[in-house]
Amino acid sequence: MGRTIRGLDAGQRRAERREQLLDAALKLFADNGYLGTSIEQICSTAYIGTKSFYELFTSREECYLALLRRTSERLEERMEEAAAQATGNERQEAPRLLAIFVHALVDDPRITKVTFGMASGISEAVERQRRANRRWAAGYLVQLWDRYDGPQPEEQRAARHSVAIGLIGGMFDLVSDWLLDADLTAPPQVEALIDDLTTFYITVRRGLAT
Numbered sequence: 001m002g003r004t005i006r007g008l009d010a011g012q013r014r015a016e017r018r019e020q021l022l023d024a025a026l027k028l029f030a031d032n033g034y035l036g037t038s039i040e041q042i043c044s045t046a047y048i049g050t051k052s053f054y055e056l057f058t059s060r061e062e063c064y065l066a067l068l069r070r071t072s073e074r075l076e077e078r079m080e081e082a083a084a085q086a087t088g089n090e091r092q093e094a095p096r097l098l099a100i101f102v103h104a105l106v107d108d109p110r111i112t113k114v115t116f117g118m119a120s121g122i123s124e125a126v127e128r129q130r131r132a133n134r135r136w137a138a139g140y141l142v143q144l145w146d147r148y149d150g151p152q153p154e155e156q157r158a159a160r161h162s163v164a165i166g167l168i169g170g171m172f173d174l175v176s177d178w179l180l181d182a183d184l185t186a187p188p189q190v191e192a193l194i195d196d197l198t199t200f201y202i203t204v205r206r207g208l209a210t
Contacts, residue, residue, distance in 0.1 A: 024045035095194070102190060
């Protein structure tokens with residue numbers, strides 16, 4: 001049996017250190033960028049030694065990937081809960097779901113910067129994670145469409161998934177472009193982004209329905 005310290009066993013303390021390091025990494029990556037942040041800075045900010053860092057992550061890249069995955073998992077959970085609560089038709093629910101998506105990303109500017117402001121071009125592994133996130137989002141859309149449209153013939157499913165991938169890519173690009181000049185603390189600008197995403201979604205969705 002391992003020792004219990006502060007009421008936590010060894011596994012719980014390890015999980016706590018991991019969260020502390022990811023919280024520190026979120027702050028530093030947002031403030032200084034990926035290249036401007038060192039492992040030593042992450043450890044110092046988290047008040048955790050480098051030995052403990054390397055017990056959890058093999059590199060700065062792996063820490064960044066873990067941060068992306070944590071962000072994605074939280075967003076996915078939030079969006080799945082929102083979809084489960086949907087009671088209206090698609091015209092009513094699409095703007096609501098898009099607003100939840102936007103607020104999940106921009107209410108904490110650090111998440112916005114780390115997710116959209118620097119992930120591109122870091123490494124092949126990071127790019128794979130970005131693509132995995134887009135595939136999940138596309139699958140989420142296809143599930144919603146199937147709910148409103150009913151089951152689709154198998155020959156149409158691949159085409160619908162391709163449209164969903166393109167739609168998600170366009171939406172993510174709209175967010176990235178918006179970030180270049182946006183004031184994340186200005187509610188009217190956030191609402192304008194939601195309106196733009198909703199218009200884009202409706203336009204693509206109408207094309208799919210024809």
